[in-house]
Amino acid sequence: MTAPLAGLRVLDLSRVLAGPWCTQLLADLGADVIKVEKPGAGDDTRHWGPPWHEQDGERVAAYFLSANRGKRSAAIDIASEEGAELVRRLAERSDVVVENFKVGGLAKYGLDAASLRAANEQLIVASITGFGQDGPYADRAGYDFMIQAMGGLMSITGQPDGSPGGGPMRVGVAVADLFTGMYTAVAILAALHRRHSSGEGGHIDMALFDTQLAVLANQASNALVSGEDPPRQGNTHPNIVPYRPFDTADQPIIIAVGNDRQFARLARMCGHPEWAQDQRFVTNSARVAHRAEIETLVQEAIATRTAADWLAALEQAHIPAGPINRVTQALRDIQAQHRQMVRSIGGIPLVGSPVRIDGEREDSGLPPPRLGEHTELVLGELGLGAGQLGQLRAAGVIG
Numbered sequence: 001m002t003a004p005l006a007g008l009r010v011l012d013l014s015r016v017l018a019g020p021w022c023t024q025l026l027a028d029l030g031a032d033v034i035k036v037e038k039p040g041a042g043d044d045t046r047h048w049g050p051p052w053h054e055q056d057g058e059r060v061a062a063y064f065l066s067a068n069r070g071k072r073s074a075a076i077d078i079a080s081e082e083g084a085e086l087v088r089r090l091a092e093r094s095d096v097v098v099e100n101f102k103v104g105g106l107a108k109y110g111l112d113a114a115s116l117r118a119a120n121e122q123l124i125v126a127s128i129t130g131f132g133q134d135g136p137y138a139d140r141a142g143y144d145f146m147i148q149a150m151g152g153l154m155s156i157t158g159q160p161d162g163s164p165g166g167g168p169m170r171v172g173v174a175v176a177d178l179f180t181g182m183y184t185a186v187a188i189l190a191a192l193h194r195r196h197s198s199g200e201g202g203h204i205d206m207a208l209f210d211t212q213l214a215v216l217a218n219q220a221s222n223a224l225v226s227g228e229d230p231p232r233q234g235n236t237h238p239n240i241v242p243y244r245p246f247d248t249a250d251q252p253i254i255i256a257v258g259n260d261r262q263f264a265r266l267a268r269m270c271g272h273p274e275w276a277q278d279q280r281f282v283t284n285s286a287r288v289a290h291r292a293e294i295e296t297l298v299q300e301a302i303a304t305r306t307a308a309d310w311l312a313a314l315e316q317a318h319i320p321a322g323p324i325n326r327v328t329q330a331l332r333d334i335q336a337q338h339r340q341m342v343r344s345i346g347g348i349p350l351v352g353s354p355v356r357i358d359g360e361r362e363d364s365g366l367p368p369p370r371l372g373e374h375t376e377l378v379l380g381e382l383g384l385g386a387g388q389l390g391q392l393r394a395a396g397v398i399g
Contacts, residue, residue: 001360003030008192011090012036012071013078013099013111015043017144017174018128018208020067021181023098026188027070028353028363034094034378035068035369036087039075039399042371043068055347058370065348070364074379075372075399082397084109089382091116091123096188100128103138113203124191124201126184132207142208144174151176151212156219159234168232180211241287242266242295245324246302253307255298256320260284265317270301372399 008031012023020035020043027033037043049061074090077083088110091097097116099106106112113125127133130142148154148170158169187204195201213220219230222238230238237243242263245252257263260283264276275281275297280290287294302310307323314321325333331342331351343352346367353363375398376389384392392398 001358004357004362005030008032008096009094010034010096010098011087011094013087013097013101013106014128015100016045017067017177018180018184018206019098019100020045021178022126022128022184022188023071024067024069024364025182025185025353025355026096027366028355030362031096033071034090034374035071035073036076036078036090037073037371039077039372039396042073042075046371053348060368060370065350065368068368069345069350070366071369072366072374072378073369073372074375076375077397077399078109078111080395080397082392082395084111086379086382086392086397087111088116088119090378092120093382094120095122095124095192097123097125098128098184098188099125102141103129103133117201117203120201122195122199122201124188124195124204126188126204126206128180128184128206128208130207131209133205137209144177144208145170147176147208147212151209152216152220153212156216156230156232158232160232163234166232175215176208176212179215180206180208183211183214236291236295239288240284241291242298244295246299248302248307248310249305251307252324253302253310254322254324255302255314258320262319263287266298266314266319269313269317269319270298272297272301375399 005026008026010023010026010031010033012019012033012035014020014023015037023031023033023035035043043064045064045067046060048063049059051062052059053062053065076086078087091111097113099111104112107115113127116125117123129138130147131137131140148157149168153175154168154170157171159166161167184204184206187206191202191204218239222230235244240256240258243256243258245254255266257266260276263281263284264273267273267275267281275294279286281287281294311321311323323329330336336342340361341352341354343350343363345365348367350367353361355362379389379398389398
């Protein structure tokens with residue numbers, strides 16, 4: 001089957017995570033993604049190790065591998081006049097450009113959105129920054145950790161003040177970067193759809209800060225409606241009870257009761273069907289109001305049996321529950337194996353794309369590229385011959 005985005009050409013001028021995550025998704029969906037990297041250095045994350053993957057005498061950080069499969073790497077020095085001209089020529093032949101330079105950072109090379117779109121009016125340029133193209137913070141650099149802090153996420157993540165380990169906590173992966181990459185991919189697809197009728201491209205302005213505010217989701221809505229700051233609740237849920245870890249006789253498990261019917265079944269399993277008739281617990285809003293009482297009662301019942309016993313019983317009762325896996329356990333889970341989520345591409349172990357269309361998983365068969373692996377091929381497509389490539393390499397313009 002033809003990949004959904006086959007024939008789409010994407011010029012990737014981004015690095016680190018948000019931009020590369022976006023372009024990896026586009027590559028998984030079939031786009032030809034050309035990743036432009038600085039000769040001799042490449043994407044910063046190539047060096048963010050350990051751990052390292054070593055192959056054919058070269059090593060690259062696992063971090064880089066997570067966000068760059070399916071791409072072709074062209075090592076071009078955009079700070080040189082010749083290199084910038086090569087990138088402009090590549091942009092003229094592209095459908096999409098993705099970049100994450102500081103606001104105005106590409107203008108001095110003639111590679112800003114306005115300049116590139118002047119030469120190719122159908123071009124879609126997606127700019128990713130910490131705070132967007134305008135506003136009082138537009139000139140600031142933005143990194144995921146600080147965005148999680150400024151965007152409110154850390155204030156609702158972690159144990160409550162006064163409890164052991166209490167205080168704001170960063171989420172374990174760079175969610176502001178990852179969500180911004182996903183939103184950018186969606187925006188690009190929307191702009192492409194619009195281009196079919198208008199014939200014109202566009203400039204997409206994506207900000208990590210905006211995205212972080214957006215993905216606060218129900219917590220932001222809670223704050224807007226109540227006028228109060230949501231508290232940190234550790235592993236409990238602000239709007240659903242019981243929805244948290246419970247200690248069994250041997251290890252903790254997660255029980256996530258999402259409605260009153262599930263709670264009634266849990267009450268029967270715990271040997272206390274009367275809980276479902278108790279006015280303190282009969283509805284979810286009542287359980288939220290009497291959180292401490294019902295959670296204490298459930299915990300006492302759960303502690304009497306092993307995790308394996310409870311998980312089997314909860315599954316049979318159709319009550320969402322699961323173990324708290326370590327990363328290696330999650331990757332080895334029988335469901336992950338059945339869905340073939342862990343792949344080896346070119347001898348490199350990777351987590352594949354979760355996207356499936358008509359039963360076919362949409363991810364690229366190309367491994368993350370070596371730095372400058374495709375420079376000659378990409379520039380050859382512009383018509384440059386061996387002599388010209390040799391001169392550019394000798395001058396340090398390409399690698």
